[in-house]
Amino acid sequence: xxxxxFSLMKxxxxxxxxxxKTPRGNIQTPAFMPVGTGGTVKALYMDQVREAGxxxxxxxxYHLMLRPGAERxxxxxxLHDLIKWDGPILTDSGGFQVMSLAKLRKxxxxxxxxxxxxxxSTHELxxxxxxxxxxxxxxxxxxxxxxxxxxxHTHNEAERAMQLSLRWAERSLKAFGDQPGHGCxxxxxxxxxxxxxxxxxxxxxxxxxxxxxxxGLAVGEGQELMLATISATIPHMPVSKPRYxxxxxxxxxxxxxxxxxxxMFDCVMPTRSGRHGQAFTSKGKLNLRxxxxxxxxxxxxxxxxxxxxNKYSRAYIHHLIRSGEILGMMLLSWANIAYYQELMAGxxxxxxxxxxxxxxxxxxxxxxxxV
Amino acid sequence: xxxxxFSLMKxxxxxxxxxxKTPRGNIQTPAFMPVGTGGTVKALYMDQVREAGxxxxxxxxYHLMLRPGAERxxxxxxLHDLIKWDGPILTDSGGFQVMSLAKLRKxxxxxxxxxxxxxxSTHELxxxxxxxxxxxxxxxxxxxxxxxxxxxHTHNEAERAMQLSLRWAERSLKAFGDQPGHGCxxxxxxxxxxxxxxxxxxxxxxxxxxxxxxxGLAVGEGQELMLATISATIPHMPVSKPRYxxxxxxxxxxxxxxxxxxxMFDCVMPTRSGRHGQAFTSKGKLNLRxxxxxxxxxxxxxxxxxxxxNKYSRAYIHHLIRSGEILGMMLLSWANIAYYQELMAGxxxxxxxxxxxxxxxxxxxxxxxxV
Numbered sequence: 001x002x003x004x005x006f007s008l009m010k011x012x013x014x015x016x017x018x019x020x021k022t023p024r025g026n027i028q029t030p031a032f033m034p035v036g037t038g039g040t041v042k043a044l045y046m047d048q049v050r051e052a053g054x055x056x057x058x059x060x061x062y063h064l065m066l067r068p069g070a071e072r073x074x075x076x077x078x079l080h081d082l083i084k085w086d087g088p089i090l091t092d093s094g095g096f097q098v099m100s101l102a103k104l105r106k107x108x109x110x111x112x113x114x115x116x117x118x119x120x121s122t123h124e125l126x127x128x129x130x131x132x133x134x135x136x137x138x139x140x141x142x143x144x145x146x147x148x149x150x151x152x153h154t155h156n157e158a159e160r161a162m163q164l165s166l167r168w169a170e171r172s173l174k175a176f177g178d179q180p181g182h183g184c185x186x187x188x189x190x191x192x193x194x195x196x197x198x199x200x201x202x203x204x205x206x207x208x209x210x211x212x213x214x215x216g217l218a219v220g221e222g223q224e225l226m227l228a229t230i231s232a233t234i235p236h237m238p239v240s241k242p243r244y245x246x247x248x249x250x251x252x253x254x255x256x257x258x259x260x261x262x263x264m265f266d267c268v269m270p271t272r273s274g275r276h277g278q279a280f281t282s283k284g285k286l287n288l289r290x291x292x293x294x295x296x297x298x299x300x301x302x303x304x305x306x307x308x309x310n311k312y313s314r315a316y317i318h319h320l321i322r323s324g325e326i327l328g329m330m331l332l333s334w335a336n337i338a339y340y341q342e343l344m345a346g347x348x349x350x351x352x353x354x355x356x357x358x359x360x361x362x363x364x365x366x367x368x369x370x371v
Numbered sequence: 372x373x374x375x376x377f378s379l380m381k382x383x384x385x386x387x388x389x390x391x392k393t394p395r396g397n398i399q400t401p402a403f404m405p406v407g408t409g410g411t412v413k414a415l416y417m418d419q420v421r422e423a424g425x426x427x428x429x430x431x432x433y434h435l436m437l438r439p440g441a442e443r444x445x446x447x448x449x450l451h452d453l454i455k456w457d458g459p460i461l462t463d464s465g466g467f468q469v470m471s472l473a474k475l476r477k478x479x480x481x482x483x484x485x486x487x488x489x490x491x492s493t494h495e496l497x498x499x500x501x502x503x504x505x506x507x508x509x510x511x512x513x514x515x516x517x518x519x520x521x522x523x524h525t526h527n528e529a530e531r532a533m534q535l536s537l538r539w540a541e542r543s544l545k546a547f548g549d550q551p552g553h554g555c556x557x558x559x560x561x562x563x564x565x566x567x568x569x570x571x572x573x574x575x576x577x578x579x580x581x582x583x584x585x586x587g588l589a590v591g592e593g594q595e596l597m598l599a600t601i602s603a604t605i606p607h608m609p610v611s612k613p614r615y616x617x618x619x620x621x622x623x624x625x626x627x628x629x630x631x632x633x634x635m636f637d638c639v640m641p642t643r644s645g646r647h648g649q650a651f652t653s654k655g656k657l658n659l660r661x662x663x664x665x666x667x668x669x670x671x672x673x674x675x676x677x678x679x680x681n682k683y684s685r686a687y688i689h690h691l692i693r694s695g696e697i698l699g700m701m702l703l704s705w706a707n708i709a710y711y712q713e714l715m716a717g718x719x720x721x722x723x724x725x726x727x728x729x730x731x732x733x734x735x736x737x738x739x740x741x742v
Contacts, residue, residue, distance in 0.1 A: 039690060043697040068665070068690045075666060082687050294439070295446060316453050319410060319439045326414040326697060
């Protein structure tokens with residue numbers, strides 16, 4: 001089986017153009033990973049996800065371990081077969097959602113015990129169990145278990161969680177073991193404290209991870225602090241390994257983070273916003289619930305060649321969203337995933353051509369153009 | 372513009388194989404029309420509806436007049452352009468849903484005044500207004516306004532509603548006027564009273580409708596009484612015009628009604644049942660919520676060549692339905708529309724070959740085969 005590898009093909013300022021090779025296919029970076037929470041990128045067919053240009057999707061360990069359950073997914077032949085996605089899948093460790101969704105958590109050095117938000121059943125997630133689950137799912141890129149502190153936080157809280165995450169990083173890497181063709185990523189923590197981020201990144205750099213993520217951002221600190229923390233962290237991350245900014249973000253977040261050297265992203269924003277009536281386009285954001293769209297025959301984005309963006313009128317989508325029709329959620333989720341992928345493709349091309357700064361400027365200008 | 376026409380190509384017993392020609396395309400009969408309630412066949416892309424084999428879809432005048440509104444649809448270029456369906460569309464008159472959904476109805480000889488179930492606004496539906504709305508929508512086949520009595524009913528109730536429907540039939544036909552390439556259908560009423568049905572059909576036969584429907588069935592009378600009423604009505608309907616059984620039904624209803632000489636059907640069952648976890652297949656019905664499917668790797672129907680029926684495992688669909696995922700509703704709605712169209716195609720072929728009785732027997736036998 002071919003190895004898991006990352007090649008950096010081109011840089012333009014701090015922005016990087018690379019490729020992650022996996023036996024499941026190549027991931028062109030910078031890459032945006034649509035989130036397939038519980039085994040589905042909500043309201044999309046996998047063919048649409050692929051055709052929109054996604055090379056990799058994300059699965060949530062927390063959701064999948066509760067339903068259908070990791071052992072069941074393994075008996076069913078793994079997540080890829082079950083959900084009919086044959087490309088690479090990255091799974092998170094489950095830790096973030098234990099913090100945000102589960103009830104009655106108890107955190108120890110060993111791990112975290114929690115109650116399912118679905119049926120109240122008790123589960124334990126340790127670094128070892130998280131890696132076991134991710135292996136049973138058949139995940140291509142597996143994430144260490146970490147602890148992410150909420151914002152705002154004290155220095156002591158951020159330091160304690162960062163140190164615990166480092167100890168869990170070692171245990172996760174050991175539990176990951178030897179899985180040819182699969183990768184294991186560590187996660188830099190430290191809140192918005194630059195010194196803690198530096199210490200976390202430097203310690204993880206010395207371990208044998210296949211990539212490093214920046215976790216614990218986009219949790220309420222705002223874009224400015226997020227970008228400052230990224231800028232302060234990046235210099236301490238290895239150049240030769242992919243850098244993944246977890247749970248981010250808006251189109252502007254992606255653009256400004258790629259500018260700072262980030263290679264990978266995931267976020268529910270395009271699909272979640274789509275289900276709630278919002279469209280992201282090359283001319284900016286549209287709220288399709290708004291009455292002003294009721295008789296607007298223009299498509300979401302005339303400049304796009306993608307059917308989700310150029311086929312259906314705003315008037316029709318407005319009608320569907322106002323009527324609570326599933327097709328409205330389908331069309332906007334699809335359109336947003338398509339736009340996010342168009343944006344990533346544009347960034348990749350501009351880095352190849354050494355024109356990232358120009359692309360960034362033009363893209364931000366175009367976002368103001370919406371009538 | 373080519374005229375609206377019906378040709379009967381072949382009969383096999385009472386079963387009929389025909390084609391309705393319209394400027395929007397031909398409708399091969401017997402035909403099942405997926406219901407596109409408020410401008411969308413729920414949870415399906417129109418491409419999927421077309422590729423499943425549907426020649427025509429149905430739109431609901433009641434829903435569309437309330438939202439987005441008939442005048443608005445007309446300003447937006449008509450229903451076809453709005454919803455991106457270029458084939459024929461049949462619209463009902465709105466009367467049935469006024470009875471089943473609207474509040475505070477007041478029925479007079481002139482028409483019916485009601486309050487919208489969405490916002491309580493007051494609307495009037497008369498035979499003339501219903502035809503005006505259907506014309507504004509751009510409907511290919513337009514239905515007269517009728518009154519449908521609930522089951523059980525007295526003879527007097529059924530007779531009064533049937534006579535009113537006949538007077539409304541004349542007014543509807545006059546209001547339909549001259550619309551080349553479009554058709555107007557009358558509706559036989561009379562409850563489960565065979566004499567009333569006969570009188571209704573004979574009176575409508577003398578009018579210049581392009582087709583006749585049987586309304587007021589599948590409202591609680593049960594399959595046996597429904598089929599008896601169809602059998603008693605059909606001999607009084609014109610041979611040279613399409614016969615449409617409104618709001619029906621299960622796959623067995625379709626088979627047994629085609630056997631009695633029905634050419635057209637519409638029903639929300641495939642999409643509504645799909646959204647609630649039920650699949651119709653050539654081997655019978657499946658309830659995908661049922662725990663027995665949790666680790667069943669078989670597709671819904673191995674004998675089908677359609678991706679909605681043969682690609683995804685029952686285990687996956689079970690997981691999606693149990694998790695309330697939109698994709699579960701999408702997949703089952705799609706699978707059910709595909710199966711309904713496969714069933715209609717099978718009936719059409721068997722009539723052409725003079726083998727309808729054999730096809731019917733085998734189909735019913737196969738429905739018992741589900742493991």
